Amino acid sequence: MRDITERRQSEDYILKANFELNLAYKETLDGWGRALELRDDETEGHTRRVTEATVRLAMIMNASVEEIVHIRRGALLHDIGKIGIPDSILLKPGPLTEEEWAIMKMHPVFAYQLLSPISYLKPALDIPLYHHERWDGSGYPKGLSGKDIPLAARIFAIIDVWDALLSNRPYRKAWPREKVVQYITEQSGIQFDPDIVPVFLKNF
Structure with a gap:
C-alpha cells in the first residue's frame, strides 16, 4: 500500500511540475510579445489580436491540439526578430529606402537565429521565419511559393496583414x-493561399 501511495504522489508531483513548466513557458512568451510592443505604441495589442485570431482560424481549419500549441507560440513571437532592427528604421514615419528595406527584411532571419537554439520552440518557427513569404514566390526571406510555405505561416499571413491594415502605423x-476586405480578396492566389482566403472571409 505504501508503494502505491508513494507512486501516486510521485505521479502527482510530475503532473504538477509539468503544468507549472508549461505555464511558465506561456507567461514567458506572452512577456516577450508585450516587450516588443513597448518599442512601438502604434502596434500595441497587435500581437495579442493576431495570436487569438490565428488560433481561431487554425481551429476552424481543423488543426490538431498539438499544432495549435505551436501555432500560438509562433504567432506570439512572429515579430521577435524586430528587436534586431534599429528604431530609425522600425519607427520611421515615411517610406523606407532600398537599403532600409534590406535591413527590415532580415527580421525573420533574426527571429530564427534567436529562437532556433531553444528546443521547445523549434516546432513554432514556421510563423516567425516564413510569415512574409507570398503564395506567388515573391516574398522573403527564402522566396518560397505555394504549399512549400508551411501551413501555419500561410494562415498567419492573412491574419497579420488584416490586423495591420486595420491599424494605424507610423507610415x-x-x-x-471595406478596403481591407477588397485587398485580401484581390491578393488571393498572389500574396495569400487561395484556399484559405475564403475560409478567412467567411469567418472574420
Missing part, C-alpha cells in the same frame, strides 16, 4: 474595413 493611417 500610414488605418484602412477602412
